[in-house]
Structure formats: structure tokens, C-alpha cells
Amino acid sequence: MHAKAAFGSQRVRRIGAEDIAEFNGMLRERGCSPSTRAKHLRVLGACLQAAVFYRFTDSNPVRELPPAQRPRPERKEAAYFENSELPRLFAHLKAEPYRSLCLVALKTGMRQGELVALRWSDVDLDGAVARVRSSFTGGTLGTPKNRERRDVDLITDVVEVLECLRGNNFGLRDDLVFPGESGQRFISAQVLLRRHLYPAMAAAGILRVGPTYEKRTFHSFRHTFAKRALESGAQITWLSRHLATHRSR
Numbered sequence: 001m002h003a004k005a006a007f008g009s010q011r012v013r014r015i016g017a018e019d020i021a022e023f024n025g026m027l028r029e030r031g032c033s034p035s036t037r038a039k040h041l042r043v044l045g046a047c048l049q050a051a052v053f054y055r056f057t058d059s060n061p062v063r064e065l066p067p068a069q070r071p072r073p074e075r076k077e078a079a080y081f082e083n084s085e086l087p088r089l090f091a092h093l094k095a096e097p098y099r100s101l102c103l104v105a106l107k108t109g110m111r112q113g114e115l116v117a118l119r120w121s122d123v124d125l126d127g128a129v130a131r132v133r134s135s136f137t138g139g140t141l142g143t144p145k146n147r148e149r150r151d152v153d154l155i156t157d158v159v160e161v162l163e164c165l166r167g168n169n170f171g172l173r174d175d176l177v178f179p180g181e182s183g184q185r186f187i188s189a190q191v192l193l194r195r196h197l198y199p200a201m202a203a204a205g206i207l208r209v210g211p212t213y214e215k216r217t218f219h220s221f222r223h224t225f226a227k228r229a230l231e232s233g234a235q236i237t238w239l240s241r242h243l244a245t246h247r248s249r
Helices: 002-007 017-029 034-053 086-092 098-108 112-116 156-169 189-203 220-231 236-243
Strands: 129-132 135-137 140-142 150-153
Touching (some): 002 017, 002 034, 017 034, 086 098, 086 189, 098 156, 098 189, 098 220, 112 135, 112 189, 150 236, 220 236
Antiparallel strands (some): 135 140
């Protein structure tokens, strides 16, 4: 670890803001990117804050580093699918409920965990709305991200997809809209990606790395929805509410 090499033999009380600035400069000279330097400073800051808590020192010099000297990681543009790629992708994405899951994600911007946890009791096809009340993430069923419960309006295409899916599966109110296979309660993220989405992308000639030089995943459907909505003239305030990208107060 760079910090251990720089400060391992130095008394904590003798480390000052100028030492942190020098450490930051050293990382820059070694070719570390702003995001990597920020990561090292976060770890070092956490260690020094623990030293303050246990009274080995009186202050945390990382927090004293002037804002102008703090590394500013560049925000990377999220990965998305090109409009021309989508017909090819869905031509090879045939197995249900994975095809419908991806299609609804593309046309609503809902997160993977929200869709996996969605039950028919959360869906009002007559009212064309899906009520996001829970999320299945990391093997755990909980509240949506940021604890943001919301209603998502469904366009006609999505209503038709869900009507077809429900008709084929005879879904009851408490049944999952997108059930896992082989009796699994929830769809496995690994199965979704490695057995369905990624093979369909490969068969369609769609590269994992997209136009933004970021790898495309299931989450790319959400970014694609946002991109297309803005290109169609949607207001950013509406999109933020729809996607629940703001934090609850």
C-alpha cells in the first residue's frame, strides 16, 4: 500500500496536511489517476480518523487538505445501447421471462432489483402503472434504492408485454412477474447475465464495451431509457422523478 510505504515509520501525531499534499503529489508522479488517488486518500483518511477516535492524534490531516489540491475524478458517461443495436439484441434474446424483463427495463428505466422483486399485485395493467415497493439485490429482499417507493407509468408496449406474460403464466396476485427458473424464488443475476443477456449480445455482434468505453450490463437498459427520453424531449425534472435518482428527505 502506498500510504504504508510513505507513513509506516512516522508517528501519527507528526503527520500534517503538508505531508498529505506531498503524498498526493507522489501518487500523481507515479501515474495514479485522480480516482485512484482519491481512493487512497479515502482509505488513509479513514485510518487517521480512527487514530483521532482512539486519541493517538488530535486531528485528521487528510481533512485539512485544501479543496484545490484534492483529486477530482472525472465522471464517466454511463454505458448504453445504441438504437441500431436494440433490434439485433432482442432478436437473439428469446427465452422468457428474460426477454420481457429486459424489454420492460428498456422501456421503463426500472432497476434490475426492482423488476426481479415485482409481483402482479404491484402491477395495475388497467391503470398502466407499476408500483415499486421492494427490490431484490445481492440475494436480499428489501426496500428500493434510497428507500424511494414510487409509481412508474407504463406505455402501451409495456402493458402488452405484461399482459402476454401474465396470460402465458396465469400469474396470481402474489406471484412474481418475472419468476426464476427451476423453482427459484427470484431470478439469479448471474443466470440473467451469463446465460441470456451476454450470449444474446455476442450473437448479435454487440460489444460489451459501448460508445462511452464503459462495459455494458443490465443497468445499461436504464441508461438507454434515460438517453432516449431526453432525446425525445423529456424534461430532466420528470426523468429524475421517474427514475428516482434524487434522494429522499
